[in-house]
Amino acid sequence: MKFDTAYYESVIDQHQYEHLGLGTIDFALAGMSPGDLHTKWVCHTGAREFADAVSEGRPAIVTTGVGLGGPPHAGTLFQLLRAVKLQQCGLDVQIVLGDLDSYNARRTPLDAVRRLADQYEEFALGLGFDPGRGVLRRQEGETDVMATAFLLSRHLDDDDFQWAEEDLAGLYRNHGVFDHLNYGMKQATLLMAADFVHLLREGRHVLVSLGVDEHKYVALARRGAERWGLPADRLAGIYTKMIPGLGGLPKMSKSIPGSGIDGSMPAEDIRALLAADTDSAPPDDGSALLQMYACLPEVGQAEYDRASAARRAGDREWRVIREELVERLITLFSHWPK
Template identity: 40%
Template sequence: MTTLPDHYEIVRERNGYGSADGAVGPVPAAERRRFVAVDDEGVFDRADRRRTLVATGVGMTGPPHLGTVGQFLTAVALQEAGLDVQFVLADLEPYHGGAPLDRVRRLAERYRTFALDLGFDPDRGRLRTQEGAREVMHTAQLLAPYYDPDRWTEDAGDDSGDTDPPPTEWERAVREAYEAGEDDRRSGTAAVARPGPSSEAADIHSAVLHGADFLHPLYAGDYERLVLQFGVDEHHLVGMARRFRDAAAVEGGVAGLYTRMIPGFDGTPKMAKSIPGAGVSLATSADEIRERIAGDPGGDPARSPVFQAMCLASRYDAERLGRLERACEAGDETWDRARSEYAEFVVGLAERWRATEE
C-alpha cells in the first residue's frame, strides 16, 4: 500500500489543489501540520474575513475515536485563529439509518458536551445538531427541487464532475477494508454496526439535508464565503456542494481545506469505526488504550498511527511534532516515552468522554 503522503500528492495533482503550507491564512504555523491540501489558497487572505465561515462536522455512529477528536481540536484551533466556525453534529444521519431517536438524542448531547469540554467556544461559532436547526430544514425543503441524486453520491468523481478517476492504492485498500468489515457484520463478528438507510425517502432526505448543512449560511446571507474543512478522504464533498450551489443559484464562494488522515492499527489503511481493529475508541478501557498505543514501534512516521494521531488529535505545536517525528523514525527510548505520554493523554480523553454520560 502506498503511504498517505503519496495519496495526498495524487489527490492534489488530480484536482489542482495546493499544498497547505503557507496557504491557510491566519492559522498559525504551530497548527498547520494538521492540513495537507487546500483548493483555494487565498480564501483566508481576502478582505473582510468575518464574512467567511469554516464549516465542518462529524457523523455519530458510535463513540468518538481519535479521528473525531482531531476534527474537534482542528475546529478549536481555527476558532483560536479568529475564524468563524460551524460544527455540525450529524444526528439525523444515524436516525435516517434506522437508529432509535432517543438513543441518537442522548449521543448527540454527549458529543455536544464533549466538544465544549475540548474547547469549542459557542460564542465564537456554531455548535449544533441537525435536528435542532429547524431553519436549515426549511432551507433543505426550498433547495430540494435542485437536488440531483445522480450527482450527489460519494462516487461522483473529482470536483470537475468528470468521470471517476481510478482509485489510488490507498483508496483501494480502504474500500477493501470496509468490504471486509461488511462481511464481519453479516457474520456477526464486527464490534460496530454501521447503519444504512431505513428507507429510500430517508436516504434522499439525509442527502438533501447534508447539502443544506453546507449551503444554508450562504443561502441565508449570513456569509459570503464558505470553507468546508474535512479529512482529505472527503474532498469530493466540496465539489458536490458547489454543484448543488450552482443548481440552486445560491450566491457565495465555496472552498475546501483538508486535514490529514490517521492510518489504522494492524496495517489497516484508515482509523475508522467501521473497520474492525483499526482505531482507538474513547469507549475502550485505559489498559486497552495503553496497549494499542504501545504496539506502535515507530519507523516510518507516515505509516505510524500514533505519530499521525499526534499530528491531528493533540495540541502539540510544530516544533514538538518535529522532535516527535525524528523520535518515531528512530524508534528509540525517546519514542517509547513520547508514546507513553500520548497514551495517557488519550486515556484522559476517554475519561472525559465517559464523564459525559453522568
C-alpha cells in the same frame, strides 16, 4: 485502499486541489503559519481565498461535523480538537452533530441518536469548545437548514450523489455497514451539503474541515450552489489525513468495530493497544501515533518536525513523546460521558 502518500497525491492531482505544504502555500490562517497548517491538513480547495476574506474582515465561518455512529474514535476526537484550535485562534466556528445523518444513513434508532447527541455535545464542551463564541448544534430541529436542503435538491440528481460517495464506501460495504447508496444515505448527504450551503446563503465565506476521504462532499455542495446561482467560489474545503486504523485497516472508524481506540475504552485498554503498535510505517507516510501527535492543538510545525526526526532516529525522545501522547489521549477521552 491505503491512505498513504500516493493516495494523497492522487486525490490532489485528480481533483486539482492545492498542496498545503512549505514552498507551495503562500498564506497563513488565523495566525497559523503554512507549516503549522500542514501538521493538521493535507490539501484544500479555495482556502487561500477564505484566508483572504478573514484577513480583510469579511464575514467568514469554519464548519465541521461528526457522525454519531457510536463513541468517538481518535479521528473524531481530533476533528473536534481542530475546531477548538481554530476557535481559539479567533475564527467563527460551527460544529454540527450529525444526528439525522446517523438516523438516515445508518438507520440508528432516533432515541439512540438523541442520547449520542447529548454525549457528543458534552464531549465537545469538555474539549474546550465555547458555544458562546461559535455554534454547536444538531441537525434535528434546524428547519431553516432543512428548507435549504429542499431548495438545494432541485439542483442535484442521482448521478451527483453516486459521484460524491466517499472514498471509503467500498471498505464500509465489505464490513457490512451498508450495501448500496440508498435513499436515506442520499438524504443524509443532501442535508450535510445544506449545512454548508446554508451558511453561504447567509452571505458568509465558508471553510469546511473534513477528512480527505470526504472531499467530494464539499465538491457536491459547490456543484449544487453554482447551479443554484450562489457564489460557490466562497465555499472552500480543507482536508485532513486519515489516522490509520488498527489491524491493518486504512482508517479508524466508528462503523468498524476494532479499527481504533475510542472514548468508551478503559484507560488500560488504550495503553495496551497503543503500546502494541509496531510503528513501522515508512517515514514519508508517517504513523498513526505521529499523525495523532500532529493533531494536538499545541503542536505546530516546529514540534512536529522534532518528533518526526526523533521517530526516524528511533531515539529516546520519540519513546518519551509516545508515552506522553498516550496519556494525553486518555485524558482527552476522559471527557466522553460513560
